[in-house]
Amino acid sequence: MGILKDKDRNKVQNLFKQIDNDVTILMFTQETECQRCEMTRKMLEEISGLSDRISLEVHDFVAEGDLAKKHGVDKIPATVLLGDKDYGIRFYGVPAGYEFNVLIQDIRDVGKRNPGLSEAVTAELAKIDEPIHLQVIISPT
Amino acid sequence: MDFPSFSLDTSLLEEANEPDPEITYDLLILGGGPAAMSAAVYAARKMMNLAIITKDFGGQVRETSEVENWLGFQSINAKDLADSFEEHVKSFGIPVSLGRAITEVKKQGDTFRVWTDDATVYSSRTIILSTGKRHRLLNVPGEQELVGRGLAYCATCDAPFFKGKKVVVAGGGNSAFTTVLDLVKVEAEVTLINFIKGWQADGPLQKRVEQTGTVSMLDYRQIVKIEGKDKVTGVVVKNRESEKEEKLKTDGVFVEIGLLPNNQSVKDLVELNDQGEVIVDCTCQTSVQGLYAAGDVTTVPHKQIVIAAGEGAKAALSAYSYLVNKSLL
Amino acid sequence: MVEGSEFPFLAVKYNVQGVPHTVINEEHSVIGAPSEMEFAREILKAVGK
Numbered sequence: 001m002g003i004l005k006d007k008d009r010n011k012v013q014n015l016f017k018q019i020d021n022d023v024t025i026l027m028f029t030q031e032t033e034c035q036r037c038e039m040t041r042k043m044l045e046e047i048s049g050l051s052d053r054i055s056l057e058v059h060d061f062v063a064e065g066d067l068a069k070k071h072g073v074d075k076i077p078a079t080v081l082l083g084d085k086d087y088g089i090r091f092y093g094v095p096a097g098y099e100f101n102v103l104i105q106d107i108r109d110v111g112k113r114n115p116g117l118s119e120a121v122t123a124e125l126a127k128i129d130e131p132i133h134l135q136v137i138i139s140p141t
Numbered sequence: 142m143d144f145p146s147f148s149l150d151t152s153l154l155e156e157a158n159e160p161d162p163e164i165t166y167d168l169l170i171l172g173g174g175p176a177a178m179s180a181a182v183y184a185a186r187k188m189m190n191l192a193i194i195t196k197d198f199g200g201q202v203r204e205t206s207e208v209e210n211w212l213g214f215q216s217i218n219a220k221d222l223a224d225s226f227e228e229h230v231k232s233f234g235i236p237v238s239l240g241r242a243i244t245e246v247k248k249q250g251d252t253f254r255v256w257t258d259d260a261t262v263y264s265s266r267t268i269i270l271s272t273g274k275r276h277r278l279l280n281v282p283g284e285q286e287l288v289g290r291g292l293a294y295c296a297t298c299d300a301p302f303f304k305g306k307k308v309v310v311a312g313g314g315n316s317a318f319t320t321v322l323d324l325v326k327v328e329a330e331v332t333l334i335n336f337i338k339g340w341q342a343d344g345p346l347q348k349r350v351e352q353t354g355t356v357s358m359l360d361y362r363q364i365v366k367i368e369g370k371d372k373v374t375g376v377v378v379k380n381r382e383s384e385k386e387e388k389l390k391t392d393g394v395f396v397e398i399g400l401l402p403n404n405q406s407v408k409d410l411v412e413l414n415d416q417g418e419v420i421v422d423c424t425c426q427t428s429v430q431g432l433y434a435a436g437d438v439t440t441v442p443h444k445q446i447v448i449a450a451g452e453g454a455k456a457a458l459s460a461y462s463y464l465v466n467k468s469l470l
Numbered sequence: 471m472v473e474g475s476e477f478p479f480l481a482v483k484y485n486v487q488g489v490p491h492t493v494i495n496e497e498h499s500v501i502g503a504p505s506e507m508e509f510a511r512e513i514l515k516a517v518g519k
Contacts, residue, residue: 004149011154036476043149075477093473101153102471117506118241120259124510127519134513135493137474137486139301196505242505258507289488289501299488372485393487 002046009050012104016051019111023054026080028061028073040077040094047104053111079103083110099138152224157237160192160263167191167470168460169255169265171243171406174200175446176271176436178226179453185233187461189470192236194243194255194263199223200273201437202446204295206323211446243272243406248429266469267460270407270419270427270434271453274400274444279311283367291373291393296323303329303393309376310334311364312397318342318350320395325353332389334378335360336398367394402438414440425456433460
């Protein structure tokens with residue numbers, strides 16, 4: 001028995017059919033794993049098994065501090081989504097509850113190399129010429 | 142492996158197609174609450190070519206915790222009820238535009254055009270406006286600046302942030318009393334303030350609040366200012382009898398003083414009553430041919446989930462008859 | 471995406487009292503769920519455009 005129910009697994013697998021580029025998921029945990037790190041890791045292991053395009057690398061936040069630093073990871077559990085480059089997508093904490101939708105959609109978007117924004121919104125965002133740091137703080141529901 | 146309180150929501154993963162701006166639909170449904178969703182089910186079963194434009198699904202149902210008057214269920218979790226509505230709608234594969242706000246609806250000849258805030262324009266022969274209502278504001282200094290910084294409009298969403306804190310609830314009706322009970326559950330110290338003399342809430346609700354024995358209830362008082370720089374620190378309350386003002390320290394303010402109809406997109410197109418509600422006849426027809434309205438945004442009294450759902454069904458069937466009579470279906 | 475209840479110090483740091491709460495470049499906040507266009511404009515506003 002995995003974490004995902006059969007019905008949910010089918011939904012995710014179905015959505016992942018749209019993925020036509022490789023996606024790498026980096027997950028940062030530590031040797032003595034906290035429960036929330038373990039939950040995140042198990043969930044990502046299951047998700048990454050649902051598409052050949054997705055690979056998962058589990059890293060140690062302490063032992064591989066340099067790698068964590070390189071990706072700007074300063075707390076765990078951390079989930080990093082990478083495509084041809086780093087798009088800056090990070091999840092801190094278990095991406096469960098409603099955020100599970102967001103995690104799956106983000107993996108799909110990275111896999112398609114397309115964030116699915118309309119032309120008008122893309123044009124607005126094109127005016128930005130400096131790095132922007134966004135933190136969306138959510139609660140488990 | 143069992144983890145505590147571990148749930149995975151997959152409600153957004155049912156892929157819906159985007160509506161096509163090149164197509165003239167039979168019906169566009171604006172909104173995503175019970176009226177809109179019920180209309181969608183009825184229209185889909187009539188094989189109408191339809192699409193839905195909404196910011197999200199569930200409407201105000203998502204702002205409450207338990208529903209105790211949906212026929213067939215003595216009590217049902219509001220999120221479960223909204224999810225089951227959504228799943229029903231999505232089973233028809235109706236195209237949905239999510240995450241865009243509707244800015245304007247116009248009628249050009251026999252065709253309606255709907256503008257969204259990213260400049261997309263959709264076309265349709267009929268419209269069901271079911272955009273619902275939004276929370277009415279106090280319109281006092283400090284309110285706009287402090288939203289989400291101690292000032293809240295949804296107890297189900299935000300009550301947990303006020304565990305053990307001092308909170309003022311503005312209002313005197315059912316929603317204000319329900320909010321008080323949600324806050325008492327998280328051990329907040331609650332003061333209820335009502336503009337008019339007495340309380341409008343139903344008897345049983347009033348009784349439950351009185352039984353807590355911890356809520357201070359002040360009526361015939363007006364909140365004239367919300368104080369705080371980065372977060373709410375207090376309110377200024379005017380006693381309407383003595384005209385005296387006093388400061389009350391508080392960590393939070395929940396505003397539950399009623400709702401306003403989301404009529405912005407049609408306010409220059411259809412007739413509204415003095416409260417801004419869209420005037421409809423008993424077939425859900427507005428003052429504009431082919432434009433129907435259903436749910437809380439309309440003049441139909443008693444804003445209830447079951448009534449909104451019924452009205453939505455009626456609006457869809459009316460739109461269907463309209464197209465059949467015009468030989469457009 | 472930050473789970474506020476797992477990192478309560480961030481919820482306190484940014485004065486989070488309702489979700490979603492988005493912090494742009496550490497100093498600007500957007501509260502609630504705006505449409506994509508509204509959100510894009512908030513970001514532009516935060517960088518002074």
